[in-house]
Amino acid sequence: MRHEQIWAPWRLSYVQGDKEAAATSAENLLPGGDPECFLCQCAVTDHRQDRLVVHQAENVVVVMNRYPYNNGHLLVAPRRHLARLDQLDENTEIALVATIRKMTGLLEEVLHPEGFNVGLNLGQAAGAGLPGHLHWHIVPRWGGDTNFMPSLAGVRVIPQSLEALWEVLVDAWNAR
Numbered sequence: 001m002r003h004e005q006i007w008a009p010w011r012l013s014y015v016q017g018d019k020e021a022a023a024t025s026a027e028n029l030l031p032g033g034d035p036e037c038f039l040c041q042c043a044v045t046d047h048r049q050d051r052l053v054v055h056q057a058e059n060v061v062v063v064m065n066r067y068p069y070n071n072g073h074l075l076v077a078p079r080r081h082l083a084r085l086d087q088l089d090e091n092t093e094i095a096l097v098a099t100i101r102k103m104t105g106l107l108e109e110v111l112h113p114e115g116f117n118v119g120l121n122l123g124q125a126a127g128a129g130l131p132g133h134l135h136w137h138i139v140p141r142w143g144g145d146t147n148f149m150p151s152l153a154g155v156r157v158i159p160q161s162l163e164a165l166w167e168v169l170v171d172a173w174n175a176r
Contacts (some may be wrong), residue, residue: 113140
């Protein structure tokens with residue numbers, strides 16, 4: 001089998017660990033925040049584009065997934081570091097559902113997907129890569145998005161850079 005090389009420099013921080021994220025001090029976070037949790041860092045960051053924060057409200061933060069399953073893959077999380085559904089207060093719970101609804105609408109406007117996978121992996125045994133901080137995945141889907149690349153080569157092709165998509169999403173959100 002002939003192997004092709006795909007250049008993906010943005011994955012280096014995933015392989016080596018995000019040094020900038022690890023440097024975040026606890027005093028810069030919300031109460032109860034974890035200095036090593038990228039969602040806690042995004043919940044207070046002034047570096048919205050650096051952290052790919054698309055939207056932030058009183059109780060909720062929306063971040064683009066740096067390692068997306070598909071173009072437009074978003075994470076919707078409470079701003080507070082909470083690991084369990086029973087830790088959510090009613091206002092945050094309502095804000096999370098409303099934000100998921102608004103973000104699927106935004107993605108429909110911008111990317112025109114044919115469907116979505118929306119879900120929560122609750123706990124490490126359920127596949128949560130960050131089990132300490134609740135977050136919902138919104139993954140836009142298209143009829144042909146499962147082509148031969150993942151099936152034969154174990155590779156996903158994302159057609160747009162994260163930075164370019166961030167600009168489109170933030171501009172569309174601000175235009176609402």
